[in-house]
Amino acid sequence: MLEILGSIAQASNLSPIGIDWWIILGGWIPGFLGLALAFVIWARSRRDGDE
Amino acid sequence: MSDLMDSALYIVVIAFYMVALAAVGWLGKKKVSSISDWYVGGFKIGGIVMGVAFFATYFSAVLMIGFAGSASKWGMSATVIGMWHAVSAVIAFAVLAPRLSKAFRELNAMTFSEFLSLRYGSKALRYASALIIAIFIIPYTVSAFIAMGSAISTIVGTPFWMGVLVAGAIIAVYVFSGGLFSATLAEFIQGIVMTIAVVAVWIFSYTLLGGFVQAHEAMAAIDIRSVTFPAFGTNTWSIIIGLTAVMGFGMFAQPQMVLRYATISSKMNIKRALLIATFGSLLFPLAAYSYGALSRPILASFGIDVMTLKDDLIVPLFVKTAFPPWLSVLFLAGIMCAATSTIDALVHMTAGTLTRDLVRPASKTMSDKTQLRMTKMISLILSLGCCIIAIYPPGLIYQLTAYTWQVLSSSFMGPLVIALFYRRANKYGALAGLVAGFASAQLWYLFLAPPVTPIYPFFPGVAFSVIVTYLVSRVSSQKQA
Numbered sequence: 001m002l003e004i005l006g007s008i009a010q011a012s013n014l015s016p017i018g019i020d021w022w023i024i025l026g027g028w029i030p031g032f033l034g035l036a037l038a039f040v041i042w043a044r045s046r047r048d049g050d051e
Numbered sequence: 052m053s054d055l056m057d058s059a060l061y062i063v064v065i066a067f068y069m070v071a072l073a074a075v076g077w078l079g080k081k082k083v084s085s086i087s088d089w090y091v092g093g094f095k096i097g098g099i100v101m102g103v104a105f106f107a108t109y110f111s112a113v114l115m116i117g118f119a120g121s122a123s124k125w126g127m128s129a130t131v132i133g134m135w136h137a138v139s140a141v142i143a144f145a146v147l148a149p150r151l152s153k154a155f156r157e158l159n160a161m162t163f164s165e166f167l168s169l170r171y172g173s174k175a176l177r178y179a180s181a182l183i184i185a186i187f188i189i190p191y192t193v194s195a196f197i198a199m200g201s202a203i204s205t206i207v208g209t210p211f212w213m214g215v216l217v218a219g220a221i222i223a224v225y226v227f228s229g230g231l232f233s234a235t236l237a238e239f240i241q242g243i244v245m246t247i248a249v250v251a252v253w254i255f256s257y258t259l260l261g262g263f264v265q266a267h268e269a270m271a272a273i274d275i276r277s278v279t280f281p282a283f284g285t286n287t288w289s290i291i292i293g294l295t296a297v298m299g300f301g302m303f304a305q306p307q308m309v310l311r312y313a314t315i316s317s318k319m320n321i322k323r324a325l326l327i328a329t330f331g332s333l334l335f336p337l338a339a340y341s342y343g344a345l346s347r348p349i350l351a352s353f354g355i356d357v358m359t360l361k362d363d364l365i366v367p368l369f370v371k372t373a374f375p376p377w378l379s380v381l382f383l384a385g386i387m388c389a390a391t392s393t394i395d396a397l398v399h400m401t402a403g404t405l406t407r408d409l410v411r412p413a414s415k416t417m418s419d420k421t422q423l424r425m426t427k428m429i430s431l432i433l434s435l436g437c438c439i440i441a442i443y444p445p446g447l448i449y450q451l452t453a454y455t456w457q458v459l460s461s462s463f464m465g466p467l468v469i470a471l472f473y474r475r476a477n478k479y480g481a482l483a484g485l486v487a488g489f490a491s492a493q494l495w496y497l498f499l500a501p502p503v504t505p506i507y508p509f510f511p512g513v514a515f516s517v518i519v520t521y522l523v524s525r526v527s528s529q530k531q532a
Contacts, residue, residue, distance in 0.1 A: 027131030038144075
């Protein structure tokens with residue numbers, strides 16, 4: 001356990017979930033924003049009765 | 052005895068799958084009454100079916116086996132490649148699909164090459180694009196066959212060639228019968244099964260390592276680079292950045308993907324497909340790249356160091372070593388669905404292109420009936436041919452796929468995208484863009500590709516394709532005016 005904590009402490013960029021912030025900011029955030037945008041476009045087209 | 056039972060169970064799953072897809076082929080055959088039905092589903096395919104079919108075509112066993120196996124060495128940074136697929140799915144459906152489906156319908160185009168030819172009024176463009184598709188789609192098809200063959204042979208214990216031939220037989224059964232109707236209906240079912248399989252393996256992998264954060268800690272304990280983004284300019288950095296662009300944005304100009312998002316029936320269906328395709332394009336690769344990365348600490352607990360293994364063998368070994376039988380069966384079903392859902396799209400598209408864009412123009416008297424019969428025969432021959440090549444694998448799965456995607460997107464990005472957004476785009480620009488994109492990607496691949504430089508051929512290829520198409524169109528249209 002100490003060994004694990006030691007190696008994690010060496011990497012200052014790690015987020016609380018144990019993955020580099022660059023992975024989250026550079027991949028996960030754009031991916032989830034893309035999904036949110038898809039949901040908004042779909043919901044707006046339903047509201048407008050887009051056929 | 053237990054091994055015998057397991058093998059019997061796997062064989063039952065494979066047999067059940069073949070019967071189910073034969074039924075899909077039969078259903079599709081009943082719906083095919085014209086050549087347009089076989090090629091483009093009569094432009095009648097709904098949004099939900101197309102949304103699932105989109106990501107089922109996009110992601111194949113190549114990702115579940117090849118890329119996930121490589122991700123065990125790249126670590127969690129590989130998930131960046133996967134997450135950007137969701138962004139590219141949004142752009143494909145929100146920006147490209149509405150214009151493309153309208154243009155396909157107005158021109159009554161049934162293949163990608165026919166679309167380019169009719170849009171630009173150029174036969175040369177038709178032949179050139181059809182030739183590039185016919186030649187370069189084969190390595191991608193072969194790579195999907197290899198993935199399925201290696202999964203079946205390792206999990207079930209049969210020879211590799213047998214796994215490849217099973218894949219070929221499955222494809223031939225339903226693409227032959229019902230064309231795009233059968234292909235998309237099958238892909239709808241396959242997309243659901245393969246997503247369930249991948250997500251189950253993803254959850255199982257985290258559970259095995261004691262939870263979400265604990266799993267990342269276990270990875271960091273073996274190698275801190277498993278959870279960090281690779282340093283600028285390193286080999287892994289260029290792979291992650293290169294594949295994010297190639298597999299994400301290169302998708303726009305892949306002919307088999309264009310046929311998926313250009314043939315939806317209505318605007319509302321495009322929006323439905325957008326939501327489903329984006330959700331699938333986020334979940335599926337995130338799960339696959341994650342379990343690939345997580346396989347390293349799991350296999351290490353069994354005394355296996357993935358760094359000493361060939362990438363393509365890591366996931367099958369992971370399944371064999373760490374999975375309970377129920378999960379192995381589910382994963383095998385997922386692999387079969389993922390492989391066949393991509394291969395069917397490739398075979399359908401290539402057979403259509405070969406017949407309609409290369410053979411038919413040479414024979415002016417060919418009837419629609421003869422053309423349809425010939426397309427079906429070519430789809431059978433193509434499946435068999437790719438099976439034979441796959442039995443003697445020419446390279447790593449992910450390298451074969453990445454190469455094909457780079458060539459196709461470099462050749463077609465300019466002519467396709469400029470056609471949709473620039474009214475004055477003409478045949479001189481399109482032909483010049485196609486040649487410049489293709490040639491620059493090939494030259495870069497030969498002399499400047501990683502590890503010589505950290506830049507993939509995709510970048511110069513697509514840049515040349517788009518810029519040359521635009522500039523030549525602009526200059527030549529001014530001269531004509």
